[in-house]
Amino acid sequence: MAANATYDRALGLIFLVLGIGAMWHAQSLQVAFAADPIGPKPFPTIVGGVLALAGAALLIRPERMAWHPGSWSKVAAVAVASIVYPEVLIPIGFVPATSLLCLVLARALGGGWVQSIIASAITAAAIFALIDVLLGLPLPRGPLGV
Amino acid sequence: MFCSGCRCRAALWGCDVEALTSLAYGFSVAATPFNLMLALVGAALGTAIGALPGIGPINAIVLLLPFCFSLNLPPESALIMLAGLYYGSGYGGRISSILLNIPGDPGLAMTTIDGYPLAQQGRGAAALAISGIGSFIGGTLTVVLLTFLAVPLARLAVSFGPSEYVALMVMSFALLSTMGGGRMAKTWAAIAVGLLLAMVGIDGGSGVERFTFGSLELLGGIDFTTLTIGLFAVSEILVVVEGLRTGKVAEFSGGERLRTPEVIRCLPAMLRSTGIGFFAGILPGTGAAVASALAYTAEKRISDRGTFGKGDMRGLAAPETADNAAQTASMVPMLALGIPGSGTTAVLLGALLLYSITPGPLLFTQRPEIAWGLIASMYIGNVMLLVLNLPLVGLFARLLLVPYWILFPAILALSYAGVYAATNSAFELVLTTIIGVIAYGMRKLEVPLIPLLIAFVLERLLEDNLRRALSLSDGSPVILFTSPFAIVFWLLAALVVLLPLIAPRFRARVRDLSEGEES
Amino acid sequence: MTRSLLLMGAALLAPGLAWAQEFQPTNPECIAPAAPGGGFDLTCRLTSQELNELGIVEPTIRTTNMPGGIGAVAYNEIQASRRDDPNVIVAVSTGSWVNLAQGKFGRFSENDVRWLGAVGADYGVLAVPADSRFQTLDDFVAALKEDPASVAIGAGGTVGSQDWMKAALVAQAAGADPTAMRYLSYEGGGEALAALLGGTIEALPGDASEMLGQLEAGEIRVLATFSDERLDGAYADVPTAKEQGYDVQWPIVRGFYAPPDISDEAYAYWTNALTELNASPEWQQARAEQGLYEYSLVGAEFDAFAKQQTASFRELAESVGLPTTGE
Numbered sequence: 001m002a003a004n005a006t007y008d009r010a011l012g013l014i015f016l017v018l019g020i021g022a023m024w025h026a027q028s029l030q031v032a033f034a035a036d037p038i039g040p041k042p043f044p045t046i047v048g049g050v051l052a053l054a055g056a057a058l059l060i061r062p063e064r065m066a067w068h069p070g071s072w073s074k075v076a077a078v079a080v081a082s083i084v085y086p087e088v089l090i091p092i093g094f095v096p097a098t099s100l101l102c103l104v105l106a107r108a109l110g111g112g113w114v115q116s117i118i119a120s121a122i123t124a125a126a127i128f129a130l131i132d133v134l135l136g137l138p139l140p141r142g143p144l145g146v
Numbered sequence: 147m148f149c150s151g152c153r154c155r156a157a158l159w160g161c162d163v164e165a166l167t168s169l170a171y172g173f174s175v176a177a178t179p180f181n182l183m184l185a186l187v188g189a190a191l192g193t194a195i196g197a198l199p200g201i202g203p204i205n206a207i208v209l210l211l212p213f214c215f216s217l218n219l220p221p222e223s224a225l226i227m228l229a230g231l232y233y234g235s236g237y238g239g240r241i242s243s244i245l246l247n248i249p250g251d252p253g254l255a256m257t258t259i260d261g262y263p264l265a266q267q268g269r270g271a272a273a274l275a276i277s278g279i280g281s282f283i284g285g286t287l288t289v290v291l292l293t294f295l296a297v298p299l300a301r302l303a304v305s306f307g308p309s310e311y312v313a314l315m316v317m318s319f320a321l322l323s324t325m326g327g328g329r330m331a332k333t334w335a336a337i338a339v340g341l342l343l344a345m346v347g348i349d350g351g352s353g354v355e356r357f358t359f360g361s362l363e364l365l366g367g368i369d370f371t372t373l374t375i376g377l378f379a380v381s382e383i384l385v386v387v388e389g390l391r392t393g394k395v396a397e398f399s400g401g402e403r404l405r406t407p408e409v410i411r412c413l414p415a416m417l418r419s420t421g422i423g424f425f426a427g428i429l430p431g432t433g434a435a436v437a438s439a440l441a442y443t444a445e446k447r448i449s450d451r452g453t454f455g456k457g458d459m460r461g462l463a464a465p466e467t468a469d470n471a472a473q474t475a476s477m478v479p480m481l482a483l484g485i486p487g488s489g490t491t492a493v494l495l496g497a498l499l500l501y502s503i504t505p506g507p508l509l510f511t512q513r514p515e516i517a518w519g520l521i522a523s524m525y526i527g528n529v530m531l532l533v534l535n536l537p538l539v540g541l542f543a544r545l546l547l548v549p550y551w552i553l554f555p556a557i558l559a560l561s562y563a564g565v566y567a568a569t570n571s572a573f574e575l576v577l578t579t580i581i582g583v584i585a586y587g588m589r590k591l592e593v594p595l596i597p598l599l600i601a602f603v604l605e606r607l608l609e610d611n612l613r614r615a616l617s618l619s620d621g622s623p624v625i626l627f628t629s630p631f632a633i634v635f636w637l638l639a640a641l642v643v644l645l646p647l648i649a650p651r652f653r654a655r656v657r658d659l660s661e662g663e664e665s
Numbered sequence: 666m667t668r669s670l671l672l673m674g675a676a677l678l679a680p681g682l683a684w685a686q687e688f689q690p691t692n693p694e695c696i697a698p699a700a701p702g703g704g705f706d707l708t709c710r711l712t713s714q715e716l717n718e719l720g721i722v723e724p725t726i727r728t729t730n731m732p733g734g735i736g737a738v739a740y741n742e743i744q745a746s747r748r749d750d751p752n753v754i755v756a757v758s759t760g761s762w763v764n765l766a767q768g769k770f771g772r773f774s775e776n777d778v779r780w781l782g783a784v785g786a787d788y789g790v791l792a793v794p795a796d797s798r799f800q801t802l803d804d805f806v807a808a809l810k811e812d813p814a815s816v817a818i819g820a821g822g823t824v825g826s827q828d829w830m831k832a833a834l835v836a837q838a839a840g841a842d843p844t845a846m847r848y849l850s851y852e853g854g855g856e857a858l859a860a861l862l863g864g865t866i867e868a869l870p871g872d873a874s875e876m877l878g879q880l881e882a883g884e885i886r887v888l889a890t891f892s893d894e895r896l897d898g899a900y901a902d903v904p905t906a907k908e909q910g911y912d913v914q915w916p917i918v919r920g921f922y923a924p925p926d927i928s929d930e931a932y933a934y935w936t937n938a939l940t941e942l943n944a945s946p947e948w949q950q951a952r953a954e955q956g957l958y959e960y961s962l963v964g965a966e967f968d969a970f971a972k973q974q975t976a977s978f979r980e981l982a983e984s985v986g987l988p989t990t991g992e
Contacts, residue, residue, distance in 0.1 A: 007591055008591075011332075011591050011593070012331075015335045015338075018339075018342075019338070022342055022357075025356070025357060026356070029354050029356065030354070030988070031352050031354050032352070032353075032844075032985065032986040032987045032988065033352070033824075033844045033985070033986060034351050034352040034824070035351050035352065035617060035824050035846070035847070035848040035849070035850065036351045036613040036614065036616060036617035036849075037613075037616050037617060037620065037621035038351075038612070038613045038616055038621075039351065039352055040349040040351065040352045040354045040356060043341075043345065043609045044342065044345050044356060044357075047338050047341045047342055047345075048338075048342070050334060050337075050338045051334075051335055051338035051339065051342070053334075054331045054332070054334040054335035054338060055331075055335065057331040058329075058331050058332070058335075063329065065591070065592070067590065070388035070389055071387065071388055071389050072388075074387050074388070074389070075384050075387050075388050075586070078383070078384060078387050079384065079579070079583050079586075082380065082558075082579040082582070082583075083576065083579050083580075083583075085562065085575065085579070086572040086573075086575035086576045086579070087572065087576075089566070089572060089575070090572060094563070098559045098562070098563070101555070101558065101559060101562075102555035102556070102558070102559055103555075105383070105387070105551075105554060105555040105558060106551040106552070106555050107551075108387045109386070109387060109549075109550045109551040109554055109555075110550070110551055111549070111551030111552070115551070116551060119551070119552050119555070120555060123552070123555055123556045123559055124559060127556070127559050127560055127563050128563075131201075131563050131564070131567050132567075135201075135205075135206075135209050135567075136209055137205065137209070137567035137568070138567070138570070138727055138729055139563060139566065139567060140566075204700070204701060204702055205701050207702070208701035208702050208706065209701075212710070212714070301863075303859070303863075304859040304860070304862045304863035305863040305864065306863065307860075307863065307864075307865040308849075308865065348769075348823050349823065350822075350823040350824070350850030350851070350852075351823070351824060351850050352823075352824050353767075353823045353824040353825030353826070353829075353987060362733060362734050362737040362738050362741055362769075362770070362771055363733050363734075363738055365733065365734035365737060365769060366732065366733055366734055366735075430855055430856045430859040431852060431856050479859065483859075483862060483884075484878040484879065484882075485855050485858050485859050485862070486853075486855035487855070489702070492702065492853070492855060493701075493702035496702060496707065499874075499954075499955060499956065500707075500954070500955070501954075502954040504877050504878040504881060505878050506877070506878020506879055506881060506882050506884075507878070507879070507882035507884055508878065508881055508882045509878075568700065568701065568730060568732075569700075569730065569731070569732055569733075570729050570730060570731045571731065571732075571733065571738065606852070610850070610851075610852070614819075614849045614850075614865075617817075617847060617848075617849060618817055618847070618849070618865075620814075
C-alpha cells in the first residue's frame, strides 16, 4: 500500500476530539468543595489541551506513512475472540472458554487443526490446575465444573 | 531506642560494629538448614511466579500465608520465605520481558526496550544473564545499605514532603521527554493519554469522580497490572499474529554467551541504577516502576550514543538493577519505621500482624530474630537467586524453541487467568482487551507506548503532591522551591532539558576558540 | 462436605424432623470486596478459617476477591446476578456505608441487602507526632476553632472518605467548618503515616490497630480514641474523645451481609453462625491478634445499626455539600 498522510490525519483528529472531550469533561465536574486551592479540574484541562494540540499538529502537518497490512483477518479474529472471551467465561466455565480462545490464537499462528485443538485443551486445563487447584484462586466453573 | 545499630550518629565506627554484630546474629538465625531451605523454596517459587504474567508477588504472598500457618512455621521463618518469594519474583519477571517483549509487571516495561532487541539478535541467554547479574548487584548493594543505614535513611525518606516529590516528578518528566524516537507530537500525545488514564477514578482532594462515566469498576481507577498486560502483552500478541515482525527471534540458536568485558562495561550503569533504584524504593509511594523508568531514562541520557533501544546491554542492566534495588529498598521503611512503602510490603506487614507481632520501630529491639534474620536472609537469598538463575539462562532461552502456536496462546491465557483471579471481574478482562487492541493500533501508527506507561505511573505522584504542596502554602508556588532537595531536583531537571541545547553551541564555541588560537 | 451431603440426604428423607428443615450451605463463599491482602481480604479469610475450624460451617468456605470502589462492585454484582444465592456472604466495613451514603454504590441503597452481623471492630484515633504542639484534644480543637486551616490534617482517604469524616466530626464538634479544614489526601494509610512522622502533616485521623506500633515506640502521641470506652493495652492511658467532652465515636466495624432475596432459614443460619463465632474463645483470640475489638452486633440489631450509620453519614455529607443518595 502506498504511503499517504491519511493515517496521521485520522490519528490527529482522534487525539483532537479526545483532548477536547477531556477538557469538556473536566469543566463539567460538579465540585462541592476541594481541600486544596487547585481542585480536580485544572490537571485534566491542561492535559486535555496538550492532547488536543498534539492532535492538531498531526492534523495540520501529517507525515506520509505506509500502512503495512499484514494478516488482517487473523488479527481481527484474535481481537474478536479476546473480546468475546470475558462474556462467555462465566456461562461456560474457564476451561472451555480458554480452550476456544487458545484455539483461535493457535490457528492464527499457524498451528494445524488437530495439533491446535489438543494444545489448546491441554493449555487451558493446565492453567486451571495451576491457578484454581494449586494456587487456590477461584476461576469460573461452568456447567462442566471446570 | 530504634534499630540497635544506628542510634549513635556521632560514633559512626562503633555503630558499624554494632550493626555487624547484629547481622552476625541475623545470620545465625537465617543460616539454619531449615531456614536456608525455606529461603530457597521462596526464591524458587518467586522466580516461577514472577515468570507468570499477571500474577504478582502480592497474590503469591497472600496465598502462601495460610500454608505458613498450617505448617506452624515460626514468624521469622515465614517472613524469610515470603520475602524470598518477593524479591525472587523480580528475577522471574524478566524472562518473558526479554524473550517475548511481554512484561508481566509494570516495573519490567523498561526491560523490554533493550532486552527484546538483544533476544532478536540471538543473544537472549546473554541478556538474561546480564539482567540476573544486575538484579543481584542491585539487590545485594541495597541490603548492605539497609544493614548499616536503615533508620537514618528511612527518616530521610519520610521527611520528603510534597514539594520534594513535585520537583522529583518534574525531573522525571524532563527525563521522559528526552526518550525521543519518532515524532514529538506523537510522543506528547502518548504522554497525555497516559496522564488522562491515570486520572480515572475518585479524586483524592475533592472526592469527585473523574472519567468514570458512571462505571463503578472504574471508581478505583485503572489497575496497573491491567494496563500493563493490555498495553504490552495483548498488543504484542496481535503484532505477532499479524506476522510482519522482522528480525525473527525464531531463528534463535543457543546464542553467544555473555562475555566478561560486556559485564564490566555495564558495571557503572548498574552502580548508578542501584543508587536510583534504592532512592526511589525507600520513598513511600514511588516503587519499582518509577525506579526502572528513572534508571533507564537517566542511563540513556548519560551513556546513549545512538545504541539504546537497539540492544544495548547497559539499557537492559539499568532498569533491571533499579527494579531489584527498589524492591529491596521498599523494605527499609517497613523494617525501620513500620511503614509500608509499597503494596507488597504492606502485605508482609499484614503477615506480621497475623503472627501478633506489632510492626513498628521497636521490631529491631523487641524481635531481633525477625528483623535481623530477615536482613541476613536477603544476603543469602540474592546469592541463591544468582546461583539458581545463571546456569538456567540457557534453559530459559530455549523457551523460544517452543512453537509460537503453543507459546503465545499459553501466555495470553495465563495473563487473562491472572487478571481474572485477582479481580473476579469480566469487566477487567474486557478492559484489558480493549486497551490491547487500541495499543496495537497505536503501534501501527507509531505512537510510542512506553512514555504512555511512565506518564501513567507518574501522574498521581505529580498531581497529588502538587495539590498537597499548594494546599499547605495556600496556593503560593514558592513552597516548591524552598527545600534543598527540591532545589537539587529542579536544577537536575533544568540540566536535563537545557544541556542538549547548550552543549553543541558550547562545543562549537570551544572549537572556535581553539581554532582561533592556532591561527 | 460429606457430612453436609448426608445431612441433605437425611433432610430429603425425613422432612418432618425439625432439625432437618434448617438450611445448610452447599458451596459457601465469602466475597472480599478488595484485592488480596487488604482489610476485607483478611476479614474474609480469617472468619472463614475459624468458622470451618470450629465446625460452625461444615463445607470449606472459599474466599473470592472482588475489588472495586470499597465494595461497590461486589454490591452491584450481588444485586445483578446473585440476589437469592444463600451460599454467599460479603464482607462489609464502615467505609462501605460511608460510600453507600454518598451514592458511590450505584443506584442501590442500604435497604437492598440483608445485614448479617459484625465480628469485630477497630476504632478511630487521632494521632499527632510525639513532639507535637498539641498535648490534648482540647489543644487541637482550640486550634481548629481559631482557624480550621491552621492545622494540616492528612489521611489515607479522599475527601468524603471515612478518614476525612473522622476529622470532619472533630471539626464539627469544635464548631468549626469541616470544609475549611486543611486536609491532605494520601494514597493509603502508610503514605499518610510517613507524612506524619516526616512532619508534612500535623495530625492523622487513623485506626487504632495501624497506629499501635508507632504508639508503643513513642513516635506518636494519640490525643483521643473515638471509642465508647477506653481501649486496652498501649491505649489504656489514652482518654476517649467522649471523656474529653467531645462526643465523637468512630468504630470501624467489620461484618458481613447476604443477598436480599435469601430465605429466612438461610438468614437465620448465617446469623446463628456469626453469633456462635463471636461467642467462641478461639475467635476472640484470633480477633484480638488482628488488633480488633469485640463488636458483636448480629441480626436485627446489626441491620438497624447499618441503616442508622448510613443515614448519619448521609446527613454529614449533606451538611458539607457532598453529593448523597438523598433518601
